[in-house]
Amino acid sequence: MANNNFDVIIVGGSYSGLSAAMALGRSLRQVLVIDSGKPCNRQTPHSHNFLTQDGEAPKDISIKAKEQVKKYESVKFYNGLAISGVKTQRGFEIKTESGDIFMSKKLIFATGVKDILLDIDGFSESWGISVIHCPYCHGYEVKHEKTGILGNGEYGFEFSKMISNWTKDLTLFTNGKSTLTEAQTTKLKAHNIKIIEEGIDSLEHTDGHVEHVVFKNSHKIPIKAIYARAPFVQNTDIPEGLGCELTEEGYISVDPFQRTNVQGIYACGDNTTFKRSVSNAVAMGNIAGAMINKEIIDETF
Numbered sequence: 001m002a003n004n005n006f007d008v009i010i011v012g013g014s015y016s017g018l019s020a021a022m023a024l025g026r027s028l029r030q031v032l033v034i035d036s037g038k039p040c041n042r043q044t045p046h047s048h049n050f051l052t053q054d055g056e057a058p059k060d061i062s063i064k065a066k067e068q069v070k071k072y073e074s075v076k077f078y079n080g081l082a083i084s085g086v087k088t089q090r091g092f093e094i095k096t097e098s099g100d101i102f103m104s105k106k107l108i109f110a111t112g113v114k115d116i117l118l119d120i121d122g123f124s125e126s127w128g129i130s131v132i133h134c135p136y137c138h139g140y141e142v143k144h145e146k147t148g149i150l151g152n153g154e155y156g157f158e159f160s161k162m163i164s165n166w167t168k169d170l171t172l173f174t175n176g177k178s179t180l181t182e183a184q185t186t187k188l189k190a191h192n193i194k195i196i197e198e199g200i201d202s203l204e205h206t207d208g209h210v211e212h213v214v215f216k217n218s219h220k221i222p223i224k225a226i227y228a229r230a231p232f233v234q235n236t237d238i239p240e241g242l243g244c245e246l247t248e249e250g251y252i253s254v255d256p257f258q259r260t261n262v263q264g265i266y267a268c269g270d271n272t273t274f275k276r277s278v279s280n281a282v283a284m285g286n287i288a289g290a291m292i293n294k295e296i297i298d299e300t301f
Contacts (some may be wrong), residue, residue, distance in 0.1 A: 006032045008292055009094050009104040011238065013037075016269030016285035017110030017277050018065045023289025025072025030295070032102055034094065036081040044128035048149075049136050050279040058210075061278065078102070083149045085238040091264060092242070106292050109239050109252065109260075109267040110285060113232040118150075122203030122210070123228075129208035131226045137277055138225075139166040145224035147171070148213060150200075153179040155229065160193050163227055168192065171223070173213065175200045196221075234271060249274065258288035267290055 008024055010017045013035025024031045047058045069075055081097040091105040117124040123131060131150075132138040147167045149160050152174040160172050171194040178185065178197050188195060196215075204212040204220065214220040232250065240246065244260040245253045246269070251274070252267040254260055262265055268284035270276045 003030075004100075004102045006030045006102065006104040007296060008032075008106045008108060009034065009092065009102055010108040010110055011085075012108075012110035012112060012269070012271075013066070013077065013238070014062060014110065014112060014281070015065065016112075016281035017108070018062070018069050019282040019285025020266075020268060020289035020292075021069050021075050021285075022072065022081070022109050023286050024064075024293060025069060025075040027289070027293040029074060031075045032078060032104070033075065034078045034080060034082045034096065034102070037079065044291065045185075046141075047278050048138065048140065049277060050282075051082050053278070058278070067117070076142065082236065082238060084221060085242055087242060094238075105296065107242075107265045107266065108258075108285075108288050108292065109244075109265070109271060110269045110281075110288075111235045111239075112270045113251075114235050115230040115232050118228065120200055120202060126203055126205050126208045126210050126226075127230070130205065130210040130224065131203070131228055133227065133229060134276065135163055135166055135227070139163070142225035143167060145169065146222055148173050148223050150175060150225040150226055150228040151164060152176070157178065157184040157188065159229075160226060161186055161191075164191055164193065170194070171196060171221075173200060173226075202276050223235075237273075239265065239267065257291040258284055264295075 007029040008031050010020055010033045013033045021031050029125050044058055047056055048054055053061050082094050083097050084095045086093050092107045093103050095101050117127055122195050145164045146169045149172045151159055156172050164170055174197050176199055198215040201216045202214045204214055210223055212220040213223050239252055241260045247253050252272045254267050254272045258266045258268045266288045268288040269281040
C-alpha cells in the first residue's frame with residue numbers, strides 16, 4: 001500500500017467498522033479499515049430484526065456493505081491483524097501482524113468481542129445456530145418450541161421471565177445446584193417454568209441444531225433451542241494499551257457519541273455494549289464516523 005498516512009484508521013471491518021467507514025468516506029476523509037476477517041457471528045446462519053436485511057445471512061450483509069463502502073475512493077482496506085498501537089505527536093500508529101505500520105490522526109476500534117464458550121460438548125458447535133443469546137435476534141424463529149435457559153440465580157430468573165414471552169414450554173437449566181431465591185423459584189413454577197439442577201454433560205445436535213440436553217447421569221431430554229450468556233473478553237488489548245478505560249463488565253467505555261476517555265480514539269459495536277445486534281452495530285458506527293469527522297473539522301477550521 002503506497003500511502004500509510006490516513007485521517008482515520010478503523011480497526012475492525014465488520015458492520016460497525018464498515019458503517020463508520022461509509023460515514024467518513026462520504027465526509028471525504030482518508031480512511032484505512034484494517035480487518036482480519038473473523039466476525040463474532042460468522043457461525044450464525046441468519047440475521048434478524050434489521051430493517052431491509054431481515055433473514056439475510058450475516059456474511060451476505062457484510063459482502064454487500066463492503067462493496068458499497070468501496071465506492072468511496074478515499075476508503076482503503078487492509079486484510080490483516082492489528083497487533084499494537086502507540087500514540088504519536090501527529091496522532092496514532094498501528095502495527096500489523098505482518099509488520100506493516102500505518103499512521104492516522106484518529107482511531108476507531110470496531111473490534112467486537114471474543115466469546116468464551118462453555119466447556120460443554122456440542123455447545124460451541126451450536127453457538128449462534130440453536131444456542132442463542134438474544135430473543136430479539138432469534139426468538140421469533142424458535143417461538144412456541146421446547147426451549148431452555150442455561151443460567152442460574154438472578155440471570156436465570158430474569159432471562160426465564162423474558163423468554164416466557166416467546167414460548168410457554170420453557171426449562172431453566174441451572175447446571176448444578178440452584179442459586180435462585182425461594183421467591184424466584186416459586187414465581188417460575190407458578191408460570192410452569194421447569195427448573196432442572198442436574199449437571200449437563202453435552203448437547204446432542206445435528207449441524208448445530210440442538211436435539212437433546214444430555215445430563216451427567218446419562219438422562220436426556222429433547223430441546224429445540226437454548227438461550228445462554230457466554231463470558232467474553234475484548235478481541236484486542238490495543239485500546240487498553242493506549243489508555244482506554246473499560247467498564248466493570250469489560251466493555252470499552254464510551255460516551256453517547258462513541259468517544260473513549262482518550263482524545264482521538266472512538267469505539268463502536270459489540271466491544272462497547274451488551275446490546276449485540278447488527279442494527280445496533282451499524283447505528284453506533286454511523287455515529288462514530290460522523291463525530292470523528294466533526295472533531296477533525298473543529299480542530300482545523
